[in-house]
Amino acid sequence: MSYRIPDALIAEENARLAAAQAEDYAALGRRLGRSGVDIEAITAKVASFAIAVPTWGVGTGGTRFARFPGVGEPRHIFDKIEDCATIHQLTRATPTCSPHYPWDKVSDYRELIERAAALGVGFDAVNSNTFQDAAGQPLTYKFGSLAHSQKAVRDQAVAHNVECIEIGQKLGSKALTVWIADGSNFPGQSNLNRVFDWYLESMTEIYARLPQDWRVFIEHKLYEPAFYSTVISDWGTSLMAAEALGPKAFCLVDLGHHAPNVNIEQIVARLIRVQRLAGFHFNDSKYGDDDLDTGAIDPFRLFLVFNELVDASHRSAPGFDPAYMLDQSHNVTDPIESLMASAMETERAYAQALIVDRDALAAAQADNDAMLGHRILKAGFLADVSPILAEARVRNGGAIDPIAVYRASNYRRVKAKERPAVAGSSSGIV
Ligand code: LRH
Ligand code: MN
Secondary structure (H helix, E strand, C coil): CCCCCCCCHHHHHHHHHHHHHHHHHHHHHEEEEEHCCHHHHHHHHHCCCCCCCEEHHCCCCCCCEEECCCCCCCCCCHHHHHHHHHHHHHHCCCCCEEEEHHHHHHHCHHHHHHHHHHHEEEEEEECCCCCCCCCCCCCCCCCCCCCCCCCCCHHHHHHHHHHHHHHHHHHCCCCEEEECCCECCCCCCCCCCCHHHHHHHHHHHHHHHCCCCEEEEEEEECCCCCEEECCCHHHHHHHHHHHHHHHCCCEEECCCCCCCCHHHHHHHHHHHHHHEEEEEECCCCCCCCCCCCCCCCCCCHHHHHHHCCCCHHCCCCCCCCEEEEECCCECCHHHHHHHHHHHHHHHHHHHHHHHHHHHHHHHHHCCCCHHHHHHHHHHHHHCCCCHHHHHHHHHCCCCCCHHHHHHHCCCCHHHHHHHHCCCCCCCCCC
């Protein structure tokens, strides 16, 4: 039986921190109460917040230059869901994981489903992969996939996506995420119009194979690996595709897929308006698609995104049902620690946005009182909601300080013994 962190260790660590937590929670409750905010209402909402973990994120990631695997790396999907379960055991915020194919392929999905259920982990959106050539694949994706100039390659890519839907149906998923690397490196290399036609033709075939209650998430990205043009490069193109495909097609926002300084929260507001917001791949970045830990570089930007999400639920925006997922690459930290910290940072942005006095904000905006409006919004961001996040975890059976418990458990060192390193382990992106 492979090692699981004993719940007794969580209880022991929580007992050590309980008095300070109770004091901090009570103090924050009094402070929020003074501005008419009921802390219990916020804690209840945070306690029901959930975000999916990317299976490809629990292994050490790398770049085109190198990958420096750590010890106890997950070797296959069974190790990956075990690590996903550990993240959920301590944070109580990540009940599902988002698998990627063919990286997570197994011969017996029944065994995987049973193992995942035993570990208390479910499956969120499935991700297809036509940005690499899988072993034994007849036709290469070097020059594209769903938007490739040759029909045979497009058909191969469509078939792969249909296979992902079939696997997802076994796992209980309800969505397919399609990100393609298709694009060009030279002006003149491809016809910018025709490639979009081919993409829509292929996606129409995939869309036709979606079960009734499924959604397809179109993920745009400005550049990389293509460095001159990318077929699905921005939210406008993604929205054009979703509207061309039909009501089950939505636009997924990966925070790292935009040019620096793009106002992502406004893109989110627009996609909510047209009921096409699929959800998110949360991460952070300073330059390109850096896939850094969520909230690690620009927590204010993350807060402003959640401000749009809370505003949408506050006004009961029609069709508002976003899927939350992390999509990160952990090159220098223990992936489990990074994913726990990132899940907690998304909860932090959510709680801060819930604190904002929306009626006072609307009044200030109506009066064009820029300073007052900004200060009312910023007051949410400046609130230290850590006691609320910890309280929500404890009430859900988690840890007040997940990273402290994880380190006290020696989980990684134990896994290093259980998981003898295998050359070229299939965990990271590279
Ligand atoms: C592309 C992307 C996409 C995944 C991949 C691992 O940059 O964000 O969501 O398929 O990373
Ligand atoms: Mn992504």
